[in-house]
Amino acid sequence: MTTAKPPYLTGHFTPVAEEVTATGLTVEGTIPPELSGRLLRNSHNPKPGITPTHWFKGSGMIHGIRVRDGRAEWYRNRWVHTPALDGAPYMTEHGPDLAASTAGTHIIEHAGRLLALCEANLPYELSPELDTIGPHDFDGKLRTAMTAHPKEDPVTGELHFFGSSPFPPYLTYHVADTTGTLVHTAEVPGATGALKHDFALTRRHIVFIEGNVTFDPTEHSGIPYGWNDQQPSRIGVMPRGTDGHHHIRWYSIEPGNMLHVSNAYEDGQGRIVLEGPTVDREGFHLSWNWWTGTPGRGSEPVSRSYTRRWTIDMHAHTVDEHIIDDLPVEFPTLNEDYLGTENRYQYAIAFPDENGLGGYGLVKYDRTTGARRIHQTGDARLPSEAVYVPAHNATNEDDGYLLTVVSDLKQDASQLLVLDATGLGTIATIHLPHRVTAGLHGSWIPDTPHNAA
Known part of the structure; x- marks a missing residue:
C-alpha cells in the first residue's frame, strides 16, 4: 500500500x-x-x-x-x-x-549582501548568481537566530530585526547599519515563548505581536508550536532607540494569531495603527493540518485568514480591533517607501475559503476608500x-x-x-x-x- x-x-x-x-x-x-x-x-x-x-x-x-x-x-x-x-x-x-x-522562507538584500532567511537560524549569504557562500553572523556579533522578516527603514537604511526562541531569552532585538554592521542588540523584557514570526516598524516604535500559538513540546511535526487558549494574545510597543527595551508596554488583544504584518504607523492622534491577516483557532488548526499533512478539512496552506486592524492608544492603554475584510488573504505587501508610515494601498494573495469557494487572485486594497x-x-x-x-x-x-x-x-x-x-x-x-x-x-x-x- x-x-x-x-x-x-x-x-x-x-x-x-x-x-x-x-x-x-x-x-x-x-x-x-x-x-x-x-x-x-x-x-x-x-x-x-x-x-x-x-x-x-x-x-x-x-x-x-x-x-x-x-x-x-x-x-x-x-x-x-x-x-x-x-x-x-x-x-x-x-x-x-x-x-x-x-533557509527556505525569504531572501533579502542589505548592504550588498543577499541573505536567505529562516527564523530559527542564522541567515545564509548567497552570491549574485545564487551560489551559497555560507552562514552570516555579522562578524560574530549575531548570537541568536534571525527573523525571516527584517525591516529596512526606508529613511535611514538601517535593518531592524529580531531573534525569537521558545526558551529564555524569548526575544532579542537587533539593528544593523547601512554598512551591514550590527550596532545594537538588546533582550526585550516581558516576552514569552509565543511564536513571533513577523513584527512592525514605525517611525517612532517597534511593534511585536504575540498570539495564541506558542511553544508546545508535545508537537511532533518538528515545529514545536501549537494553539494554546491559555497563552495571552498581546501586542508589545517599544520606543525606537538604544534604551527602548526598558520602556516596552504590552497590550492585551483578542485571541488569534498573525504571521505577517501588512504595515504599522502612528496616526495623527499619536495612536499606532497595525494591520495584517489573522486566523482564529479553527483557521490555525485547518492551516496546521495542511502544513503537517494531518488529515482534516484544511485544503489550503491558509484558512480563515482575514485582515484585522488594531488601533493602539498608548495614553489610554486601550486597543480597538476589528476585521476589516472578509476575504481570505495572506502574504501582504506594500510600496516599501511607505513602510512605517500611513499607506493608502496594500496588496495580498486571495485564497479559496475553508469550503473551497472562491479562487486564487492578487488583491489590491485602497485603505482610503x-x-x-x-x-x-x-x-x-x-x-x-x-x-x-x-x-x-x-x-x-x-x-x-x-x-x-x-x-x-x-x-x-x-x-x-x-x-x-x-x-x-x-x-x-x-x-x-x-x-x-x-x-x-x-x-x-x-x-x-x-x-x-
Whole structure:
C-alpha cells in the first residue's frame, strides 16, 4: 500500500527536482525598460526522495529572474546549500545548530549582501548568481537566530530585526547599519515563548505581536508550536532607540494569531495603527493540518485568514480591533517607501475559503476608500506574493509595478507577470523554463553599480 504524499509535496507545491539555468526567456508584451534588476523568491523545496514532517522543514530553493533593457536575460534556481540540505539536525547534543538552516522562507538584500532567511537560524549569504557562500553572523556579533522578516527603514537604511526562541531569552532585538554592521542588540523584557514570526516598524516604535500559538513540546511535526487558549494574545510597543527595551508596554488583544504584518504607523492622534491577516483557532488548526499533512478539512496552506486592524492608544492603554475584510488573504505587501508610515494601498494573495469557494487572485486594497480590486489569475493558477517596484519618477503611491510568479497546474508551467500596480492589468508575461514551486517570500533587487550581475 502506498502512502499518500502530504499536500505540501503535491499540486502547486510539488518540489522542483533539479537546478537549471535558462537564458533569453520568452516575453509576451513589453517589459518596462526601467525594470533593471533581479526578482528573487524563496520556497520550501526538499530534495527528491525527502519527505519533511512539516512544510516549513523543506529545504530552501531560490528562484531568480534577471531583467534588463526590456529583456528577460535569465532564470536560475538553486538550493541553499546548508548542512540541513544534507540532513544535519537542528538540535544537537550541544544545543541548536544555528547554521543547520532550511533557509527556505525569504531572501533579502542589505548592504550588498543577499541573505536567505529562516527564523530559527542564522541567515545564509548567497552570491549574485545564487551560489551559497555560507552562514552570516555579522562578524560574530549575531548570537541568536534571525527573523525571516527584517525591516529596512526606508529613511535611514538601517535593518531592524529580531531573534525569537521558545526558551529564555524569548526575544532579542537587533539593528544593523547601512554598512551591514550590527550596532545594537538588546533582550526585550516581558516576552514569552509565543511564536513571533513577523513584527512592525514605525517611525517612532517597534511593534511585536504575540498570539495564541506558542511553544508546545508535545508537537511532533518538528515545529514545536501549537494553539494554546491559555497563552495571552498581546501586542508589545517599544520606543525606537538604544534604551527602548526598558520602556516596552504590552497590550492585551483578542485571541488569534498573525504571521505577517501588512504595515504599522502612528496616526495623527499619536495612536499606532497595525494591520495584517489573522486566523482564529479553527483557521490555525485547518492551516496546521495542511502544513503537517494531518488529515482534516484544511485544503489550503491558509484558512480563515482575514485582515484585522488594531488601533493602539498608548495614553489610554486601550486597543480597538476589528476585521476589516472578509476575504481570505495572506502574504501582504506594500510600496516599501511607505513602510512605517500611513499607506493608502496594500496588496495580498486571495485564497479559496475553508469550503473551497472562491479562487486564487492578487488583491489590491485602497485603505482610503475601503475598496478592493482583484486580479484573477485564472483556474488552477496560484500567484506568489506580489513584490512592488516603483516606477521611475513616480508621483503617486501606486505608480509602479507588481511582480508575481504564477504556478499553472494545467499547463505544468510558470510565468512571471508584470502587472500595473494602479489598475492590475498585465503589462508583460515572462515564460519560465519549468513550473516554479509555490512558495513564500522574495525581493526585487534593483541594479546598482555593485550588483549588476
